Amino acid sequence: MSDNETFDAIVIGGGTVGAAAALALARTGREVALIDRKKPSEHPEDAPLDPRVVAVSPGSKRLLEALGAWRHVRPARIAAYADMQVVAGKGEVRFRATEHGLAALGWIAELPELDQALWQELQKRRRISVFAPADVQDMAIEDDEVTVVLADGQTLAGRMLLGADGAKSRVRSAAGIDVTTHHYNQRAIVAHLDTEQSNPGTAWQRFTDLGPLALLPLPEGRSSLVWSVHDDEADKLMALGDDEFLEVLAEHAEEPPFGAFTATGERHALPLIRRQSKPLASGRVALLGDAARSVHPLAGQGLNLGLADVAALLEALDGWQQANDDPTNRLARYSRRRWSDSVLVAGGIHAINETRTLGELGKHALGAGFTAMRFARPAREIFVRRACGLDEVKKAVGILAG
Numbered sequence: 001m002s003d004n005e006t007f008d009a010i011v012i013g014g015g016t017v018g019a020a021a022a023l024a025l026a027r028t029g030r031e032v033a034l035i036d037r038k039k040p041s042e043h044p045e046d047a048p049l050d051p052r053v054v055a056v057s058p059g060s061k062r063l064l065e066a067l068g069a070w071r072h073v074r075p076a077r078i079a080a081y082a083d084m085q086v087v088a089g090k091g092e093v094r095f096r097a098t099e100h101g102l103a104a105l106g107w108i109a110e111l112p113e114l115d116q117a118l119w120q121e122l123q124k125r126r127r128i129s130v131f132a133p134a135d136v137q138d139m140a141i142e143d144d145e146v147t148v149v150l151a152d153g154q155t156l157a158g159r160m161l162l163g164a165d166g167a168k169s170r171v172r173s174a175a176g177i178d179v180t181t182h183h184y185n186q187r188a189i190v191a192h193l194d195t196e197q198s199n200p201g202t203a204w205q206r207f208t209d210l211g212p213l214a215l216l217p218l219p220e221g222r223s224s225l226v227w228s229v230h231d232d233e234a235d236k237l238m239a240l241g242d243d244e245f246l247e248v249l250a251e252h253a254e255e256p257p258f259g260a261f262t263a264t265g266e267r268h269a270l271p272l273i274r275r276q277s278k279p280l281a282s283g284r285v286a287l288l289g290d291a292a293r294s295v296h297p298l299a300g301q302g303l304n305l306g307l308a309d310v311a312a313l314l315e316a317l318d319g320w321q322q323a324n325d326d327p328t329n330r331l332a333r334y335s336r337r338r339w340s341d342s343v344l345v346a347g348g349i350h351a352i353n354e355t356r357t358l359g360e361l362g363k364h365a366l367g368a369g370f371t372a373m374r375f376a377r378p379a380r381e382i383f384v385r386r387a388c389g390l391d392e393v394k395k396a397v398g399i400l401a402g
């Protein structure tokens with residue numbers, strides 16, 4: 001783009017969701033400016049596994065494939081899971097990919113690996129102008145245009161502004177969009193673990209007395225722990241030595257599925273906060289990913305919801321004639337669709353997490369629900385369909401295929 005031209009979209013935030021949004025728009029012929037405070041750091045093939053791993057649903061993978069980014073994800077850095085088991089009290093439910101005609105129920109991937117894959121692809125796109133590292137000094141949102149002033153004095157003009165700038169979004173504040181916040185007073189303890197037997201590709205979760213404990217498969221048969229516990233318990237668990245920590249973990253996991261825990265990598269404790277923006281668009285501004293909402297990690301849906309935002313935005317903008325077509329109504333449509341979906345998914349996750357406050361009763365009620373699901377194939381089918389997110393991305397993948 002030459003100076004003084006107007007971008008079709010200015011995207012603030014080049015994390016996984018913002019980078020995917022920029023690529024999606026550029027691949028459908030839009031001129032995009034992508035701004036981030038930083039560039040993703042180098043992620044060498046032999047780097048130790050990053051503690052920030054996420055579950056990528058089949059729908060998210062399909063969207064990343066359509067964007068041309070998934071081919072840059074190195075097979076040695078991801079692990080597929082074809083089996084999922086959830087246990088609460090005496091009840092449990094199991095999902096197998098083959099039962100639902102799928103190759104896998106999902107993939108566990110490091111966030112830096114996904115970011116590197118997306119950036120590798122977006123840097124090839126001549127329709128994307130990257131401003132990173134760059135600080136946003138000011139934003140002006142008018143009826144007919146948005147402008148963003150960078151700290152180095154550059155001024156960018158755009159037809160719309162997309163906020164993919166994470167949970168503490170500045171774009172959201174600049175657009176005057178409300179956000180409701182709920183502190184769970186919980187933290188997620190995450191660490192990579194070694195176990196007696198190698199994890200064969202199972203995502204396992206138990207609702208323990210302290211909170212949901214998940215073991216997700218990693219490359220080389222290791223498991224990623226995500227254990228959401230109350231702040232006080234998190235302090236105690238973080239203060240333990242590795243051996244003591246593994247003992248307490250084994251006690252709460254009850255019958256750890258891959259035998260004894262033999263080693264733990266560095267532990268991190270991440271505060272858990274639910275946020276919901278409403279609406280998800282105002283005038284020429286729309287929010288995506290964690291800027292739109294952040295959810296409890298127990299269902300592994302945060303990033304998947306963000307990538308479903310990208311798919312919905314692409315659909316809402318299908319047929320948009322940039323130069324003489326005000327995008328406001330299209331962004332409002334995007335907002336309505338994604339808001340109801342966010343509330344449904346985030347509300348469901350929230351309700352499951354809240355059963356912990358009912359103690360033993362809540363655990364047994366959940367367990368009874370899981371057991372009932374075990375014997376109800378249609379209910380499992382609906383659940384898997386929803387969790388896989390293939391329907392959400394179908395139209396967008398078609399649009400990207402041209």
Ligand SMILES: Cc1cc2nc3c(=O)[nH]c(=O)nc-3n(C[C@H](O)[C@H](O)[C@H](O)COP(=O)(O)OP(=O)(O)OC[C@H]3O[C@@H](n4cnc5c(N)ncnc54)[C@H](O)[C@@H]3O)c2cc1C
Pocket residue numbers: 012013014015016017018035036037038053054055056111134135136164165166167170188190226270288289290291297299300301302303304305306
């Ligand atoms: C413990 C834990 C486990 C999780 N597990 C899963 C899982 O299994 N599956 C899943 O789907 N999700 C999971 N999530 C959620 C997932 O990690 C997030 O939803 C997702 O990474 C959010 O991506 P994003 O691109 O929206 O935001 P971010 O990754 O926060 O990216 C925001 C970007 O904006 C940039 N930025 C911010 N402000 C500015 C500014 N003013 N100017 C310029 N740039 C700016 C930042 O530098 C950053 O690059 C988990 C979360 C936690 C805490």
